[in-house]
Each structure stands twice: as structure tokens, then as C-alpha cells.
Amino acid sequence: MFRIFRKDVEKALESVLGYSVSNFVRESEHADLSCTVAFKLAKERERKPNEIAEEIVEELVDEISEYIGSVEAVNGYINFNASYEFLEDAVNTILDEDEDYGSMTEQGEVLIEHTSANPDGPLHIGHIRNSIIGDTLARIFRKAGFNVTTQYYMNDMGRQVALAVLGVRRFGLSDEKPDHAVAKAYIEINRLMEDNPEEKEKIQAEADRIMLDYELGKEYAVEEFRRVVETALTGIMETLSNLNIEHDEVVWESEFIRNGYVDKVLKKIEELGLLLKDGAWFIDLQSKGYEKNVVVRRENGTTLYITRDLAYHAWKNENFERFINILGSDHKLIGKQLSDILQLLGLKPPEIVFFEFVSLPEGSMSTRKGKFISADDLIRRVYNEAYSLLKDRNFSEEEKKEIARSVAVGALRFDFVRVSPEKPMTFDWKKALDFERQTASYIQYSHARACSIMRKAVEKGMPDLEISGEICTMEERKLILTLSKFTTVIERILRELRPNVFADYLMDVAIRFNDFYTTHPVLKESSEVRMHRLAIVDATRIVLKNGLELLGIDALEKM
Template sequence: MFRQFRKDVIKSLQKFDVDERFVRESEHADLACTIAFKLAKEMKKKPQEVAEEIVSQLSIESDYIGSVEVVNGYVNFFASYEFLEDTINYILDSDEEYGSLALGGEVLIEHTSANPDGPLHIGHIRNSIIGDTLARIFRKAGVNVTTHYYVNDMGRQVALTVLGIEKFGLDKTEKPDHAVAKAYIAINRYIEEHPEEKDEIEAKVEELMKKYEEGDEETAKLFRDAVSRALEGAKETLENLNIVHDEYVWESEFIRNGYVDRIISMLDEKGLIQKDGAWTIDLSELGYKKNVVIRRENGTTLYVTRDLAYHLWKNENFERFINVLGADHKLIGSQLSDILKLIGLKPPEIVFFEFVSLPEGSMSTRKGKFISADELIDRVYREAYEIIKDRGFDEKEKRDVAKAVAIGALRYDFIRVAPEKPITFDWKKALDFERQTASYIQYSHARACSILRKAVSEGMPDLEFVGELCTPLERKLVMLLSKFSSVIERVVKELRPNVFAEYVMDVATTFNDFYTQHPVLKAEAEYRMHRLAIVDACRIVLRNGLEVLGIEPLERM
């Protein structure tokens, strides 16, 4: 609805060549136009004078524009009562579809893609939650979305894991990714404790990597078995976070299907490869200090080579492709993008995120010093259960609510912060029902459901929202509800899912202010049906918003 209001405002200003750049949301109006400041410089007049001239020449044909005023050079637009009424009615009629768009197109979102040498840890799941939330937002926008987990099955870590499993075996009683981690940690510890064998082990690693790339069947079976076990456990962890990938794409596939040979040929044809033992690309003219190695002296390729091949495939199969990567991948991400541009291919859109820490400190999978995502999920679940255990639920309900609250706490706390900012996850704060957390939003939704249940038990009237009855706070709330699809569209453009998380929180906060300050069930009949319509609209927006965030919208808490 708000998108239509914005279009109507821009249309009313069309004779002044106004576009999106000059119309913005404001604390002092529903929309403010800044074109007068630009024109004032050209006309050598005061912005206030120009703005008043603009208003005198406006051609308003929209029923959604209620009033216009000029303040200090800004042309301020306010929505009409009809807009407010149509917004509430549209939300109630659309219900589950509210907030959806039909932007069309297709996008590939690659996220998580953790090395298969152990379980996912808290850093990995920030990647997963960002990627999955983006996918949900794109789907809500009507875009055809495919999600990929890019499996690094050719790296040194996997070769070491294979050796670790061969030497120390696997604990079949453990979750498979944790068992794989034990073998990986054990082989690394063994190397540290037996430095005299380090060169021999490194030679075995190199031999395994070479054989796997060359397609040796026995070696391939060892690699596939180790990686598949790690992925089996990772999939279970991700499903517990309400995350499912459409496809798991193995790095080695691009050796087997010819894309690595194709990308090397393309680079060679452009004269970009320097062949002096190892094959390298000189990017010094672009400011890089070291050459990018794409092929070792022994003929094996590197991660960046296969990644280039993967992105050749992406170029051929998708209009738009997005990678979610940790901040430690900025260099390789920049190199990848610049090399793709040099051979005329589109680079990925990359969302870089900073790392997550716990008060306990830093982590290292190699040394066995990490907090797995499974441990974190279990810990937050247990704390959530303690919080709700004395409420009037049966045992199954307690477990279900605790799980929904715990997963909501993790997902929201990891997405509410802009990707480029680091996070220290504090479960106590994340589970605080009084703070701005997922549980606060879930509780707001449950409160709306409770109000409506009571209204039904008391004889629910026909809901009728009346714009003229709106208090300033009610008007503010309805305007906020109208912006759902506008925020969805913004995230699709900017790739900042935290913006949507902030929006849903704003709705919850404003709804609770409304509920605190305005009687609903005890209001006089006319106001009662009007305010119940607002409550129902808030319920729909909160539910739809939580679902887009991958969080269960609880009806009872």
C-alpha cells in the first residue's frame, strides 16, 4: 500500500522531474520531497519560496494524498483517511499473502558453504541465517529463488580428515559431523605431537588431493564418504534452525563437468595466465600485491580456480547470483570478482558479514576449540524451557514453545545486526521477553491473538476500521503496517536483511504502545470494532513478518 502512495506522490510531482531520489520518509510527514533544494540553486531562490511555487502547481489526482504542506523548503505529503482505511481492509483481505510482491526474475543465493571437516559453529550459522532470510525475502517479493550450499570437498582440510579417519576411525555413536571433527582434530594434534612425521603426512595430503582431482575411484570413495558424513550432520543442524538448501553443489563437479578446463581456456585466451612452473594471474594493476595462483606445479587446481568455474556456470544459468561470505573472504572475493570482470563475466553480489563470538572467546576447529551450533541451540533451548516451564502448558506444548522461542532468539539476534558489524551473542539478552528480541515480537503476536480470542468469546463484532477515528498513535501504526512490501522491496535492492528485522520490531513496539494506551475490548462499540480491526491487521503483519524471518509466530506464550 505504501508503495502505491509513494507512486502517487511522485506522479503528482511529475512536471518537476521528480523521481525516487527526491522523495523520502520523514519524521515530520508520511513522505517528504526535497526537489525544492535542487531547483533553488538553479533558480537562485530560497528553497521555501520554490517549494511553495511547487505546491501551487501540483496536480493531485490520487485519493490517497490527504494534504500537502511546505516546511523549511520541504514539500510534505500526508496520507488520506481513505488510504488508512484501504490499508487495513487490504491487510485483512490479503491475510497470508499480505506483503507479497510479484517482482519476477530469478536469483541464486549461495550461503553457509562451510568446510566439511566438522559441525557448524556459531560463525557458520550467521552465514546460514543471513542467506536463508534473504531467500525468504526474495520469495516474498515474488522472485524465483534457488539456494546452494557449495561443498568444498577438494581442500586440504578434507584430505587431512580422510587421513584422520583412516588412522583413528570414526565414532559411530556420535552425530556424524561431530565424529568427523574428532578425526580432523586428532590428526592435527598428532602432527603437533609428532613433528618428525609432519613432512610425510603433508606428502600424503598432497598425494590424496592430486588423486582425488584426477578422479581416482578409491580416493574419491574416501573423500565422498567423509564429506557426506559431515554434510549429513550439517543438514540436521540447519533443519533445526528452519533452514533447508535446495541443492548441495560439490566443488569437484566443476573438475568433472569441464567447467574448470573452460575457465582456464578463457583466461588463457585473454593472455592473463603466466606459466612459470605454477600458473598465476598478475592483478598488480588492480592493486593486488601477490599473483593469484590458479594451478600448482603438480598440475592440480586451487579453490579459486574451481570457484571461477562455478561462477562461469552461475553466469550461464542465473540472472542474479548472491554469495554470503565471512569478512575473512574479502580478499578472495575481490580477486574472484575482478578476474571475472577481466574475462567479461558478471561478478557475484557479495554480502560480507563479520564474525560472531560468545563471552567464552575465540574458536578454532583445528584445535578443537569451538562452540558448535548444536551446543548453542541446545543451551538456548534449555534456557527457554526454564523461562516458560511454569506457564499453563502441557509438557509437549512447553517443549514446542521453548523450541520456537530458542530458534527465534538465535535467528533474530543474528539477523537484527547489520552484516558488516560483529556480534557477541548473549543468550540471556536474546531470551529477554521485555527487550527488543524475537520473543518480544512473538509475545506481541500472541497478545494480538489473545485479544481476538477474547473478542470472539464475547461476541466478535464485524470489524470496521474508520480513518476519522484514528488517534495519532493509531495513524502511526497503520502507516507502519502499510510499509511491509516497501521494506521487502528495499531489502531485495540493498541486500540488508537487518532492515526487515528492524521493521518487524517497529511494528511490535508500536503495537504494544497502542495496546497500552488504547482500550480495545473495553472500548465503546464504535471504537471497539475499529481497534479490533487494527489488532487483527497487526496480527497478520507480525505473523507474516516472523515467517519471513524464519521464526514461528506463536499464538500462546
């Protein structure tokens, strides 16, 4: 709805000025929308901004639409405020559309690749930041109307996987959760190499041999690699499911050797005169300013990660209009190399969201050394703390467990996504579960409060809801305007790929709702005001519910 109000403002200004000034229209603390074009014109005409702003406002009188309630010039700014009709239509639209509110009609095929962790052990806290960013973007793109596919790109060909295979071959699999069992074998084989230099040389030689045999498709190697990778993947997918995350597809890196895409890409590189051969094969990147060339094939004939990744992205170019990768900041160099090579090949590069790493007070992590905080451990820890907070609540045991799970997942997902991807973060689970702070539980509690008000209204024989713009207080007006911005925020995320923007938006809704509720009685008011405020409460409930769904967080009705 806010989009319509903004378009009306831009259209009115364009009618007066004769050209679009959308770049000069923005939200403001002093008005619903403010236009700064008078400052630009003042410089050009050597006049005072306020004089020009006042002249434009005079001409705007005949261009005012029903959604523009007022327009005035203030110190050179042209300030617009929404009308009573807009406030009423905004609330009624939310109530009418209900769970569809916020949906858009964008079209196109979008691929979001996220998580894609090596299958040598369980996910750790860095991985789940990747997963949560990717899953949240997928949910938002789907809400916008795109046909979205999420993929886990399985690195089944690297040295780490080969060592995990040799670890399982030598030490077997324990009875632990599958991904933890693979990690245990991987840690053991690395420990053996560290403690015994002679064994290290033999193991590394064997790893090189089975990597080559796997790439060549030899049956024994395929069987061993598949067994270990699928075992790890089973555990990884269980962890993701516990965070309300699912992938549509798992794409195996090795498949791009089997299906010929690697050969097609190498042939294209050679045809363009970019391929250098001197034992190993290189891509000449001097034209892109690189000092070193990129190796795409070793002397023994095996390809490298970037070779298969180029093939994967050639396939993406053929099947998707937009393809988005979520990568840790340590992948910036390879991400740039990938993008530059694809452009040399005449292909579209991926849109990449780089994220910084997550830490806990416990410090740094290393899967190889067995020093890491697994996502499973973190989920368990946060769940136990959430459950302890509910021990004195008047719920059944089953309800406590279910609410604790929803609160724990909400705490993790919200805290991991609310920080801008390019900023490092430290996850503090005690703060994340504080019901009084600006956390996921605060938003969930706000939704539960709205549900409670509506339940009580129904019990008292709630009449038809009827919003009245004319009696809106300042707090009600601010809340309704915030509710109306749902799709505006989604549009911004589609452009910027920053899901933290939506987390901030939903928190703003919860804060404004609680400000409203604290100072505005609802059920005790007279009939007209009660119907009016109940309409605002129910509209808020819908926005919070739909918003929590986009963040992958359960919208609890009781807490």
C-alpha cells in the first residue's frame, strides 16, 4: 500500500515539474514522504530552496490524489502526509488479504545456492549464518512471486572429502549422529598424520590416488565417496531441518564432470585463447589485472574446485534468470575470479552475498583439529535455556517443549540474520533469549499478545471491525504506516539482497505495536473506538505472522 502512496506523490510532482523526481523522494522523520528537488533547482536557478518549494506546493494543489492528505513546504523540503482514506484502505487491505498480504506478482526463475558446506563433519555456527541468510532470501523471493529453487552444492571431490573417506575406511563410523560420525573419522585420520610423518606421506599419496580414481569414475571410489558424503549429508540435513531450513535440490560437484559441462567450459576457454598449457592447465587472467593465472587442471589430469564451479555456473546461466550465491568472506578472491572468468566467457556472473564470520565467547574453530562448536550443540544449548525460561509458565509439558523449540529457533534465526552480512557478529544466546530486549522472542510475544486480544474480543462477541482514519492518534497512524510498508521493504531486499533489512522492519512493527498497546486501551473502549483499534490489532497480527514466516520463525499464538 505504501508503494501506491509513493507513486501518487511521484506522479503529482512529475505532473508539475514535467520530469521524474523519484530519486529526490524519501521517507522522513518530519513527514510520511519528503521531496528535496527544490534544493537542486535552487542551485540551478540561484534562488532560495524554500521559495521554489512553496511555488511547487501551490501548483500541486490540483494534482493531489485521494491518498495524499496534505502537502506543505518546510525549509525547502516538500512534505507529504497520507490521507485518512489511505490509512483506512491500508488496514482494510491487510485484513482482506490476510496470509496473502505482502505477496507480489514478480516473475522469473531464481536460484539461491546456500550452505554448501564440505561433507567432512557437522555444520558449525559459521555455516548456519550462511544457511539462514540463504533461506530467508529464498522465502522473501517466493513471497515476491518468483519461482525459487534452493540448492546445496555438494563438494564431493576435494582433498578434505578424500581424507574423510580414508578416515572412515580406516576407523569406521561410530554410532553418533551421521555427520558427527564422519567428523570423528576425519579428525582421527588428521591426528594420525600429525603424529606420524611417515603415515602422513602415505595417506596423502592415497588421498591423491582415490581423488583421481573418483574423478575418473572408478566403481570402488564412487562407492566409497558416495557412502561417506551421503552419510554426512543425512546429518547435515537433519540439522538444517531443526532450523526450519530445507533445500529443494542437492547438486553434486562431480556431476559436472560426468555430464560434460567441465569439458564444454574448458573447450570454450581454449577457443577464446585464454587457456595456457604447461603440464598443468591455466586460465590467462592478465587482461583482468591478476598477477597469477588460475589453475583449472592439475598435471595428473584432475580438475580443481574452480573448474567445476565454472561448469556449474555455465549450467546456471542456461536455466535461471537470477542466481545468487551465499559465501563466507574468505571466498572473496575465488568469487571474483569466478565472476571475471565467466564474463570473459560471455556468461553472466552470480550475484554474491558475502558474509563475515560468527564467533562465540569460546573462540575460534577448526574441524580438522576437532575444535569447533557444532550447530547441533548450539541448537541444543539454546533450546535448553529457552525451556528453562518456560518452566514456571502455565503450559502442559508438550506445550513447553514446542514453545521452547520455536523460541530457540527464532532466537538463532533472528540474531543471525538481523546483523548486516558484511559485519562480523558474536552470538550471545542469553541476550538472544531475553524477552524484554529487541529479540525474536519480543516479536513472537508481540504476535501472541495480538492473538490474545483478538481471542478475548471474539469471546465477548466481537462486532465487525471498522477502521476510521479520522480518529487515528499519532501512535496509531505511525503503526498503520509501518504496516503498509511490507512490500516496499521486500522490494528493497530484492535489489540489495540484505535480509537484515526485513528483520529491522519487523522489529519496528513490534515496537510500534507495543507503543500503541501501552497507551491505547482496546477492549475497554467505546464501541466505535473498540472496533477501530481491534482492526489495527488484527492488521498487526497479520503483518507479524506473515513477517515471521519470511524469517523462518514460528508465529506463536501463546507464550
